[in-house]
Amino acid sequence: MKIWVDADACPNVIKTILFRAAERVQIECILVANQLIAIPPSPWIKRHQVSQGFDEADNYIVDQVEESDLVITADIPLASDVIAKQAIAINPRGEIYTKENIKQRLAMRDFMEQMRSSGENIGGPESFNHQDRAAFANALDKLLMKMR
Secondary structure, eight states, rough: EEEEEEEEESOHHHHHHHHHHHHHHHHHHHHSSSSSOOOOOEEEEEEEEOOOTTTTHHHHHHHOOOTTOOOOOOOOHHHHHHTTOOOOEEOOSEEEEEEEHHHHHHHHHHHHHHHHHTTTOOOOOOOOOHHHHHHHHHHHHHHHHHHH
């Protein structure tokens, strides 16, 4: 089992939680990004830099992920691809994507994209806060305990 992180947009506080978890349970955590990401020295924490380009990190993660791996991402299409490969996807706010909820998330994402492209000002996601961090940490702990 490995933890894959869609690291370009992942909040630093979430990366810190992941670094601690990787050390604690001794599981490989790989951050994938199209820029160089700072990581602490650890045999459990690695990074992979992909070339610049749309969805390069996502494509790399989908190519590498295996059944029972865990992927951290807020990208709904990536989460859908991960689920299709029998892996687990969770977003930085602690929401676990499943076969049951991913189609609804994709439909909502597409609808919001349509609204934005038509000029509708719908705003963005709420600011990341302490409750989000706590929800992620709790969900991660539960998943790691269940998976081990």
